[in-house]
Amino acid sequence: MAPPRPRIAHSAALLAAAIAGLLPGASRSEPAAWFPDPPASRAYFWEPAPCPGCSPLRARPEWLRMAALAGIPAPRFLRAPDELSGQAFASPPGAVALSPSALALDGCQLAFVVGHEIAHLAQRHFDEDAATLFALSGSAPSASARGEDALALLDFDFGLALRVAHLWQAQEAEADWIGSLLAAQAAACRIEEGALPYLRASESGGGLGAAHAPSPARAQALLPFSESARRLASSSLEASP
């Protein structure tokens, strides 16, 4: 969940084995009725990036349910060896990596973290970033078919990072509420059991050019979704045997 854009740039560079994308033969499922439409950004090609020390991670059933509710094939889940690229991160177009500390989280907090990363993939935030970076740097969205070429524009250009930070923050806020509702419907986790204790325990975010708002602001922004999450969690419990 930590600094995503440098992180997505990072993960594009780090996460090779990870990506290659949507699993062969996997099909896109129908998203949950409440799930927002994906952005209209063009789809860029993302090169698989190396992920040194990462190993395949067996998906928990609730993670697969969250991907289905988001309307995407199951991501490739990876166990990262450390926190160097963040506690958890999504890598385009279809990988989610979890660090040892993320995997040690309580079940509902982990469901929120995984749901947040699945939301980034489902909403194709990386494609949105690429199109925006091309536009802000004066290039056409079709300047390159490769997403990495857009991310490379950020190298040594802190001013460009500042100009795109508002988009990153909007994407993080979107991933927070979507992740909360995915965790509610797929794992019967209320916001008070997953997102809020997670955010209370992780004092981070904020600052110049930051992608994440400070944790207390993130928690505050989720409160309007609390009742919806409670209802989804209740229906989920009633539906389970």
Ligand SMILES: [Zn+2]
């Ligand atoms: Zn994020």
